[in-house]
Amino acid sequence: MRMGVLMTAPAIALLFLFTLGPALYAFYLSFFSWSLLNRMHYAGLSNFGYLLTSHLFWTAVANTASFALVVVPTQTMVALVIAVLLNQNLPARGFFRLAFFFPAVSSSAVISIIFMWIYNKFGILNGLLATLGLHGPNWLANPLFALKAIMIMNIWTTSGYFMVVFLSGLQAIPQSIYDAAEIDGASAWQRFIRVTVPLLKPTTFFVVVMGIIGTLQMFDQSFILSGGTGGPLHSTTTVVLLIYQYIFSYGKVGYGAAATVILFAVTMGVTLVVNRWLGKAIEY
Amino acid sequence: MNGKMRRSVQGLGSLSVAAALLAACGSGASTAAASKSQPVTVTLSGWTSSPVEAQLLTKDLQGFSKVYPNIHVNYQPISGSGSNYESVLRTRFVAGDAPDVIYVNNGGESSTFMANNDLIPLNSYIASSHFSIGDFYKSSLSLFEKGGKIYGIPKDQSPLALFYNTQMFQQAGIAHPPTTWAQLAADAKLLTDPAKHVYGLINSVQEPRWAQFLYQAGGGVMNSSMTKFTLTSPASVRGYTYFVNLYRSGYATVPTTVGASWGGQAFGMGKAAMVLSGNWLIPFLNQTYPGIHYNTAVLPSGPVSNVSLTFPVAYGITRDSKHPGAAWKLIAYLTSRSGMTRWMKLGLALPTRKSLVSLPYYQQHPVTKGLLAQLPNSIAWTFPPGFVQFSSTTMVDQTTLAIEGKESPAQALANMQQGGQSILNSAG
Incomplete structure (x- = not known):
């Protein structure tokens, strides 16, 4: 027993120092008014009161929610479809697996900067649209399109990673079940819907939960593509970008910490709901 | 950081090193006496309007190390826009580890930094080193002044x-x-x-x-x-x-x-x-x-x-500085009449010293004419905290x-x- 504690002590110490400690400190800070530079003083629940009546905070919540609602289902389905396709005996399978996985191993900052050029008004995307006779918008400068542009980029980036997760899930499904289904006369579509999808449920659970957590915490792509402003007209301001701005740009640590606590509660709640829905394993 | 600086030194042409040396000799005579003590390191941070600015400042700092061999300047430019620079500075202030000498912006957080005493008043240094503060434009200096205390020496400015x-x-x-x-x-x-x-x-x-x-x-x-x-x-x-x-x-x-x-x-x-x-x-x-x-x-x-x-920009000394005396020497070197003349000749901004608007440099660079003519007729731009x-x-x-x-x-x-x-x- 003592040995076990001793062996895990370094990991636990690091966890407290760099993860749990700062997280608890954020809870503490959410009850204070502090600019990082002055003395902090106790503010009770006023930070929460300010946020819940702040138009900007609700804009950020709406942006984040719509981002998650679009990105999570899309990237899950795209990843599943690609994984099923690449699980077949296709020519150049290795190349395609690499090509789809590549964005997941690249830095999201680098990808964001590349996409800044792709989305430029005279960039490659609008060039492609023009060959189809379409007049592309000024993606990142138009409040109607800026967040959608980031959604597209995010789906492209993360689908590859989740594809690999689905691939490993697919490999774990015993071939015998497919054989049995085939003997019973199930078509390819029926085998996909009745065998593959249900047996992938633990993998799907993981993908959906990670997707939700990732999208609710989206920060870097908005930060880079909007030049740190969350613009145009706050259309790309996510909750985490707003937290960053409150704490580091505007010197309102209490508001930022309170938003962190709210985000934590929401993420936790959503994850619990998903757990009830997808969390139980299926046995045949 | 050290390795980086050394590389850029090698990159400089021998001509410019010689020029820096000459310039250094010119301004050094009166102030070199104080450099006999223990070697100290002074950190200098600012944002960079473009990579050109970091190159030019690194070049100018070569001269300083010739005049004050005992003061090592560690130049740490902070990339990104002005607001990103100030976000980084905030975190450095919280950690009690702010650079000794910083760029102080006209708007942004400069008024907050002054209000919180994150910068130290420079009046005593100005007085004891007979620094020619009267030569500065009142409009630029007043942005970095509060209650009679001067928190920054305007290094340059540019009107629109x-x-x-x-x-x-x-x-x-x-x-x-x-x-x-x-x-x-x-x-x-x-x-x-x-x-x-x-x-x-x-x-x-x-x-x-x-x-x-x-x-x-x-x-x-x-x-x-x-x-x-x-x-x-x-x-x-x-x-x-x-x-x-x-x-x-x-x-x-x-x-x-x-x-x-x-x-x-x-x-x-x-x-x-x-x-x-x-x-x-x-x-x-x-x-x-x-x-x-x-x-x-x-x-x-x-x-x-x-x-x-x-938009005047100043040099200030932070409250975290362990060597404010050496930091002041750096500021005085960079913003003295000869220091600012060197900086102006690098062509990035206009002077905050009244005596320098007639530099021969500007006759040789007529493209600056409109900017120079606008200078006396401009408002130094700032906001309260x-x-x-x-x-x-x-x-x-x-x-x-x-x-x-x-x-x-x-x-x-x-x-x-x-x-x-x-x-x-x-x-x-």
Whole structure:
């Protein structure tokens, strides 16, 4: 027993120092008014009161929610479809697996900067649209399109990673079940819907939960593509970008910490709901 | 960091090292006595308007190490825009580990840093080293002064002037840059060709690109003591409406319309016939767009004046500095008459010392003429503490809505007035 504690002590110490400690400190800070530079003083629940009546905070919540609602289902389905396709005996399978996985191993900052050029008004995307006779918008400068542009980029980036997760899930499904289904006369579509999808449920659970957590915490792509402003007209301001701005740009640590606590509660709640829905394993 | 500095030293031509040495000898004679003590390291941080600035400052610092061999300067530029720089500085202040010497911006957080005593007063150093503080423009110095204490020595500044593409003006048959609002609008109209994505004037909608129009009409953003917003006065509305109408009528636009990230870039790309910009645009154009033909002129006159905004930047010493004496020597070296002369000759900005506006350098570089002529007629631009969010979001958002025609200019100003005044009142 003592040995076990001793062996895990370094990991636990690091966890407290760099993860749990700062997280608890954020809870503490959410009850204070502090600019990082002055003395902090106790503010009770006023930070929460300010946020819940702040138009900007609700804009950020709406942006984040719509981002998650679009990105999570899309990237899950795209990843599943690609994984099923690449699980077949296709020519150049290795190349395609690499090509789809590549964005997941690249830095999201680098990808964001590349996409800044792709989305430029005279960039490659609008060039492609023009060959189809379409007049592309000024993606990142138009409040109607800026967040959608980031959604597209995010789906492209993360689908590859989740594809690999689905691939490993697919490999774990015993071939015998497919054989049995085939003997019973199930078509390819029926085998996909009745065998593959249900047996992938633990993998799907993981993908959906990670997707939700990732999208609710989206920060870097908005930060880079909007030049740190969350613009145009706050259309790309996510909750985490707003937290960053409150704490580091505007010197309102209490508001930022309170938003962190709210985000934590929401993420936790959503994850619990998903757990009830997808969390139980299926046995045949 | 050390390795990085050494590499850049090797990269310098022997000629410039010799020049730095000569310059160092000139200014060193009077102050070299104090450098006999223990070697110390002084950290210097600033943002960089472009990579050129870091190169030029590194070069200038070579001379300092010759005069003060016992003071090692560790130059740590912080990349990113001005607000990113100040976010980084905040975290350094919290950690009690701020650089010894920092760039102090005119707006942004400088007033907050002064209000919180994050910078130390320099009065005693100025007095004991007989630093010629009287030579500085009152307008620039006063931004870094509070209650008789001086928290920063203005290192340089640049007013906004009108940069115009001489080739485009010639082709359109316009002989002179515009001198009145009416001419500016007429020229911009003539120079605009949306089919070629060329516009008369391209500037972003941040407040330092439109506030001067308010002052030119006799209005302003705030009163001179910064206790009240004056955005809704009839004169302010008049100036702002003129600015908004340039955009609404299609002769002016924002940089993203032509795929640029800032006005200066659009100008370099040949997409803007005119841009309001400061001295920093000159080295950028020389390096990135050497083919562009341009000149500078003073701003066109509104109903009352052609006043512009100027943006002085200072050097300050942080409260975390363990060697404020050595830090002061660095500031004095960089901002002394000879130090500022060296810096001006690198061509990035205009002087904050009155005695330097007649440098022979400016006769040799006539493109700075418009900027120099604008300098005496400009307002040093700043905000009181606590206005970073207001200026970076509220003012930008309202102006965006106004130029897109989703809100009347008067309504946009009324919204800004209300937002700004409520921040002032709550800071009480």
